[in-house]
Amino acid sequence: MVPIQMVDLKRQYLKIKPQVDAAMTEVLENAAFINGAPVQQFTNALQSYLGVKHVIPCANGTDALQIAMMALDLAPGDEVITPSFTFIATAEVIALLRLKPVFVDVDPKTFCLDPEQVEKAITPKTKAIVPVHLYGHATDMEPLMAISGKYNIPVIEDNAQAIGGHYTFADGSKKMLGAIGQIGCTSFFPSKNLGCYGDGGALFTNDDALAAKIRMVANHGQSARYYHDVVGVNSRLDTLQAVVLNIKLPLLDEYIKARRAVADAYDAGFAGIPEITTPFRASNSYHVYHQYTLQLNGADRYALQQYLQEKGVPAMIYYPVPAHRQKMFEDFGGAAFNLPVTDDLTSKVISLPIHTEMDADQLQYIIDSVKSFLNQNSK
Ligand SMILES: *Cc1c(COP(=O)(O)O)cnc(C)c1O
Numbered sequence: 001m002v003p004i005q006m007v008d009l010k011r012q013y014l015k016i017k018p019q020v021d022a023a024m025t026e027v028l029e030n031a032a033f034i035n036g037a038p039v040q041q042f043t044n045a046l047q048s049y050l051g052v053k054h055v056i057p058c059a060n061g062t063d064a065l066q067i068a069m070m071a072l073d074l075a076p077g078d079e080v081i082t083p084s085f086t087f088i089a090t091a092e093v094i095a096l097l098r099l100k101p102v103f104v105d106v107d108p109k110t111f112c113l114d115p116e117q118v119e120k121a122i123t124p125k126t127k128a129i130v131p132v133h134l135y136g137h138a139t140d141m142e143p144l145m146a147i148s149g150k151y152n153i154p155v156i157e158d159n160a161q162a163i164g165g166h167y168t169f170a171d172g173s174k175k176m177l178g179a180i181g182q183i184g185c186t187s188f189f190p191s192k193n194l195g196c197y198g199d200g201g202a203l204f205t206n207d208d209a210l211a212a213k214i215r216m217v218a219n220h221g222q223s224a225r226y227y228h229d230v231v232g233v234n235s236r237l238d239t240l241q242a243v244v245l246n247i248k249l250p251l252l253d254e255y256i257k258a259r260r261a262v263a264d265a266y267d268a269g270f271a272g273i274p275e276i277t278t279p280f281r282a283s284n285s286y287h288v289y290h291q292y293t294l295q296l297n298g299a300d301r302y303a304l305q306q307y308l309q310e311k312g313v314p315a316m317i318y319y320p321v322p323a324h325r326q327k328m329f330e331d332f333g334g335a336a337f338n339l340p341v342t343d344d345l346t347s348k349v350i351s352l353p354i355h356t357e358m359d360a361d362q363l364q365y366i367i368d369s370v371k372s373f374l375n376q377n378s379k
Pocket of ligand 1: 061090132200
């Protein structure tokens, strides 16, 4: 059996190696490292894939979130509603810009922001809502966008974990995740569902004025060459990374299908086991399984992690400490937020390997290993 990894980037690369190597060599030979033609080509391709008017590439997903908040002219002290159950970047940029993170609890089934709780947390100082489509499952966007419209508060989707996923509205229409809020943000970190071979990110919007502002902020606040209107940042997608993304974007739907097949096999393998809650799939969310995350009830997840490691199966806890309990947010009153669902979930979750290259024998071995642990160790 091929050794099991959380994400097998090497085997995925080997399947596209001839195209990648040739395209990278071409960039090296043209020496068009910054803003080379492949960057614009990728921007156009992603626009049509997502059905969104503007894609603005940038250096990474964290920058995308920061640029989004800068482009919306958020000012120190403004409140930004976000989940605490997320990768730290989402909340970190809020604090970096001296905005106030307002942590709101998640839906216990989807692990994503609960729109009802969002509405309760709105004050006159609320200036943005940042849902995170955690692990590849959609936030319930229809009620969230209704709240956004009612209070006139923009939504920035953190779509770093759910690119290629979509959401179905009550009338049956579908939209790609990241293309629903006023701004969408994503990351092309290598292990993400659409990953490059270094850092990369992008913002999406259908709003022309916002797109112009985002472009300006991402490029030193520049309106015309060497004329700088606002304080911005330097955040670009390298040509070499765009080359990789141009090759991988046409494969994204296939990659997602491969992930969903792994999730189906896990779901079947773990069905009926009382200690395990498998990931929920809302009927309005096309889940892209950035992670396959179990909730473990009445069994020690760290003991399971240790047991699996000894059997050559990596497993990860995403995330052991929710944002509001991080030391980083002590001064922001983090721990004062009452988030029982987030606290409960972050004490129970464990993520198993999921990627595009998983073999049937690897999958069976992982399922059997988890089961044998539970047979020996259930409380
Ligand atoms: C990965 C990730 C980010 C940050 O992306 P980088 O490209 O690593 O900066 C932000 N939010 C979420 C939810 C992520 O998973």
